[in-house]
Amino acid sequence: MEDTFSPRIAATLVHRTGEGTSAHEVADIVVALCQDTERALTPIIGPVGVGALYQHSLHLAKVAYPWIDIIPTRPATAADFSVFHTLLAQQTAETALAGGKEVLEAFFRLLVSLIGFSLSEQLLAAVWTDPAPDTSAQDVVP
Template sequence: MSAALTPIIGQQGVVALYRRSLHLCASTHPRLAGIYNRVQTALDLINLNSVLVEQSEVDALFFGEVLLTTFYELLTTLIGPSLSARLLRDVWDNSLSAPPEQETSP
């Protein structure tokens, strides 16, 4: 998503959306506050991943869904729904068509 959005809103814009998304997730879903407090507010996806793998599967999936939804909603308020959908179409298509990381090919 960062690669798709950086040419439009810049790296600082992507980081700002990420930080705001994290903040909104924690403020609207108190059970996510612990995750929010452990994730740095920079665009550090390695740290985010390490925090999520420590959570239960249900909590990690819930946080991921809420974070992505919040990020997308913020983006649409910034650049509009049509441009947001066009920019992220390839991101969604690639993530849905790629095999899960746990699977291995014979």
């Protein structure tokens, strides 16, 4: 079965970042995607399940990006993205983007291996939906 999450992750990250995006901004974007994923999955697999998948994803991504060295001090009770955000923000923007993409891809591969592709796709469809454009700054013509 084709991995359609990788292109979606890449497209979402490219769409949300732009020329001159700082590493801190990349960290904000990647963590926001993690939080969106957490909100979508917590009702289904619970906060402990999301936390466990997240911790394992960090462990898998560490192979390609050794700076993703987050050793949990206790078993997962919920996902905590604060240390990951800090690590991303300390990298170059390009490295942060690549590392964030690696963690997200690892997370989705794990999820698919547990609950299947179709259900994963259904549960996470909202994560990949672009928000509506902001029209508040546009002039309204009467």
